[in-house]
Amino acid sequence: MRGLAGIPREALEDLLFQCLQGKLLEERLRRSDTPQVLSGATREIDLRGIAIARAMRRTRDGKGDLCFPGPLAPGPALAFGATPLEYLRHAARTRTSPASARSGGDSWTDLRRGILGWSGRPGMMTQVVAGAALAFARRDADRAALAFESFPALDSGGWHEGMSLAAAQRAPVLVVLAGRDDGDRRSTTGSIARAYGIREIRAPANDLASLFRVASRARRRMAAEGGPALMKLGLLSAGRRGALLPQLRKQLLSEGLLLPSEIDAIARTASAGVSQALSRILREGAPEPEDALVAVRMDSAPLHPWTRMRSPSPEGSRVPSKEPGAVHVH
Template sequence: MAEQTEAPSVQIPHNLSQQELLEIYHYLYLTRALEERLVNLFRQTKIVGGLFRSLGQEGESVASAFALRRREDGTGDMLSPLIRNLGSMLVMGARPVEVFRQYMAKGDSPTRGKELNIHFTDYYRGFIGQISPLGDLVPVMTGVTLTFKQRGEDRVGMVYIGDGATSTGAFHEGINFAAVQRCPLVVIVENNGFAYSTPTSRQTAAVSFVDKAPGYGVAGEQVDGNDVLAVYGAARRAVDRARAGEGVTLLEVITYRRLGHAQHDNQSYQSAEEIGRWAAGNDPVNRYVAALLENGWVAEAELASVRAAVDAELDAAEAEAEASPLPHPEETLEGVTADGQLRPPWTRLSPPDPTRA
């Protein structure tokens, strides 16, 4: 039994309940623990392709997605995550076993071994998996939210974009059109200091990304991305604005990429001192836990029972995914085209006739 907490002297912000605070903690811990297990699998060469971590950014992913209306029947809000938004996917209902299977390219993974990591989509749970060309999901989510508006559906979209990806034409076209159409869209610019090895200062001459909001005629807000409750509050305001028909918000979250671009990147271009500073005093999970305990909003025993439940869930999910079969080779071309018919490889100008091979 979890011990009873005393009535808190400081009010929990943003109308969150104690239960919701624990739910947020569940997703934060789940994201970090799941990624740590993925690192072990990567080192055992059980992961196919790269491994991208969100260490230090779990807070903004989880807290922003938590502001959305989450349903599993295709009537809720919708988000489009990036490679570092595992936390957002989990909040929307992605299951750890699916993530393990994806990373291990198993035959029963959501994309049946055809896509990597967290690149998968579920319209019912409300996530549209990212594609590699950066920035392109902004116009896609503009289209999605324009559809919500035209159909009169009470739904909101959220799209994440890195500091680096704001330099693409797609970002500009997408946010501009969404602004003009007053789409119910929240654009989250994750300013984590780097785009691969390029620092943010070489990405834009603007002092900050939120300064771009007035240029597009949209609402703008900047928030400390490692303050979980502040991110939730800002995302909540942006989502409420969108739902009220007040159009787009550009929300800049300030955070820091504490690891390299992916596991293969030794981040030699980042200063060890700077990484250490963010790790020691500015870890989003530690800061969140400190706020919960200092204000008496939850008890340590309740956090411990969340961790125990997540660890057990991950043990089961990992074992299940390890036991999953690899894809059958003959499935390689199945589900690749919409009509299900096999087409010659588009990369060849004069495709060979397979019946004569």
């Protein structure tokens, strides 16, 4: 099946909006007048990550699918319902950011929407996502997990431990290997999938609608039958990356699913959201130093450095006394 066949019109409209939003955000972040506060933000949003993530079942109550955006962040997070403003807040480490400026990387966790974020060693999150998928399998829910990993993850023991467990437990997780495959390895995605006894999903590299359809089918099959699947998203040249969105637009027009005026309206909506987010982020401040002090456990209270308190003493509230038993409380 090729082109847009089999994809509902609403899903295509939605896919177009998501991809336009991602593309516009990328373009704005690449401009030379990007505010300094966003210097750490990504300069590349791979629309293929959005197309795959948008194929999953999303909710806002924490009962839908789960997505680890990994190296393709923030695209898949946006596809899972995060807003451009949330991403900009996270990138700028504002006090209002989803992780309250206490976590790095390009992704953060929002379990209500099904977003699992992390910035750490490649491969570790395949373990965590496999466990989430294991929970889905255990409860027989119509849920599946999606994890994007970079190819270096293949060289980590953690990735293989996660895949091994997911395969053995038939956990419904689609693992997408993305980016530059420059490791010194002879295995292919297909041979790895065969070694784990799992499905390999062949991705059409340069067709957003087909990617969406393939991922939708993989998701349905995982949720129904269980078991993980593996997909490879190789690097695209800048030219081919740039052609993805025009191609989707062309398909929509040529198949008569949307009028040019309708596409323009979707683009204006996406643009307005991105512009609003960019103007708003400039008005949001950095965290206060004491925002570092939050509970590290559910039942713990954060401790101030005692030397910075009004009445320095190791106890914070006690004046040292030479007389045993004499405790003075402020």
